[in-house]
Structure formats: structure tokens, C-alpha cells
Amino acid sequence: MKWEPVQCRAGDMIRIRLGSLYHYGIFVSEDEVIQFGLPPTAENRAKEGEPSVLATDIDVFACGCIVETAVLDRSESKRRLPAEETVSRARAAIGKGGYNIIHNNCEHFVNECVFGEARCLQAEDVRRRWLSRPICDVYIAVIPENVSGVGIFPERRKAEIDNISSPEERNAARFLWKLLGYAAGRSFNTDLKNAGFKRQLMGKWVCDSFSFSLSERDGLAAVAVSNADVSLRLGKDIRRKGVCRTLKNPRMPVEVSGKNSSAVKYFWVEDGSSFLMGGKYFE
């Protein structure tokens, strides 16, 4: 579908651009454009109550902007309802309310009238952008004493950790996997209990829902989770318990590499909550 400032006919989808969003309507004639709510200008917002489907003339619809008409491609032309039915559906909806900026807006309305399917491509595009954004989150926390083995997944990894003979190493490993569970939930809405894990030949554990990397040093644990390969290492200069959150540290003691490492965000985890470090390290 292309949008062009061309002559429109009854049953056409038309739109105007207001700021960075579009307002849509069904063109019937110069005196009748049917739309869900008035164009959202400051003036209209002030005077309009709950938006409803209404008809205005083309000037009210355009509010001084350039009107573009949907020029359908071949497949869309085949799919569209006859123009008379589009007009009839639009007229039948006049007075209808239930406006919702995301789920039932002016674009849903025109698509319903033209294609019989309520869709909002603007919202779909934004949702797609959000879901496909690069994620590379690093969670850092102080390793507490006496971490229990309860709640560590997968079970096979838990059993391995329980068999570590050194109490310090066992404690750190338990905490790293608990921190991984927290990170998975927070960054990917994933419960490790239901996630698929396997161990590669070299001994590295991998998850089928996201990539991760674990590191611990000097009493601190760090976990990186990403939707692309990721690798993490705590460097030599990592500070000890209690000082990191407020310390101005000019060096970067956390090394993160991977496809999405430019999108890295650091979180300090404390008392079950995590605090975003503004995309910088503990500043």
C-alpha cells in the first residue's frame, strides 16, 4: 500500500500526518469523511470528550494538513471490500465508542471498513520494534553467605553444584545460577524452571530461550543475558562488597562482548530489586 496525495473516491482510506502519527478516515465525499474521533490536535483534544465514530467534512478532517489516499496494490485490491460496503460499514458505525489508542483506534476502524479486519500497522510496527530490540543486560550483585540450593534450575545443574566440594565455590555457583534465574525473569520473562537447557561438549551450559554468560570474582557475581551470543568477564578491578553502587569508578571492570554488546545495560541487584545504572558502570 502506498500513500499519495491523489484524488480520492468514495470508500477510499485517507489519512493526514499529525506530528509523528497519522489520523485516518474513510472518504465518502468532500462533505463526508467518517473517522474514529476527531484529528488529535490540541484544539480538538480540548473540546472532544470520549472519541466516537463521526462524520465531518474534508476540511475538518484535514485540519490544514495534506490528505493522502491509500493506493492499494493488486493483492490488497483483491482483498478489499467493495467501496459501497466500506461506506455502508463506516456509516453504520457512526456513534460507536470504545476508543483505545493501542487496541481500537482510527486506523483499526478504517481497516475494518476496507478489509474487514481491524488492524493498526503503526502499533504493530512499534510492537515489532520493541520485541526485536537488541538485549544485552548485565546483572551484578554481591554474593551473600550461605546461599541455599533451593530454586536452582535446571535440576542437573543443581545436582552438579551440590557436589562441588569447596564451600566457597559451591556458594558462588549457587548464587550465580540464582542471579541467572532473576535475570531471565526480568529481561526475558522466562522462568528457568520451564526453560530448555543443554550442556555442550565443552561443558558450557546453554539455554534455548536466550544466551547467557556467568562470572564471579572477589565476592561479586555477574550475569549477562542477551538475545544474541554474549560473553562476560569480571576484570581485576572489580570492587569488593558494598562499595560498587556509590563508587565513581573510572575503569570498566566488566568486559562484555557479543553481537548486542553495544546495547549493554548494567543493573545492580540488591534486596530482590535491580537498579539500572544508566547504561554506564556504577556512575
Next chain:
Amino acid sequence: MSVNKTEITEKLKEILLSAGDGSFESIDSVNEQTRLQTDLGLTSVNMLYLIIATEEEFGIRFDNVGMNEFKTVGDVVEYIGERLQ
């Protein structure tokens, strides 16, 4: 996992960073009083992004709200908190 107000605010900061293409000078200074449009300069597309990302992140659905009903970060935090209860 229950989500407290601090956690909601922190998650919103992440979304704001992403919604504003990471252009905010100091996301750490954002608090519940921060005004979305006046202080952060969010456009209507940014607001759309904020609402959709919030739906995805918190697993909630925004019903019967217009973009202009949220003036501050605190307004969004409160709305999310109510929906999560």
C-alpha cells in the same frame, strides 16, 4: 514474583531509554515526578512505544486510556501497579 514500585520505576526507565533512542542525558535522574512530554520531550510515537513496551514488559493491557492521561512517570507507575494487583 511480585513487582514493587521501585522495580516498576526501574523497568520504566529502561523502556524510556529505548523509547527515546537512548538520547536522554541522565536516565538516573528520572523519578516519579518527571513529566513525560515536558521534561523528557516524548513525542506521540515515543508515547505509543512507551505504552506498547509497557504492555509487553508487564503483561498488562492498557484499557480506556488516552496517551495524554499520563503526565508523569508516576502516573504510569501507578497505573501499572493497579493493573498488576
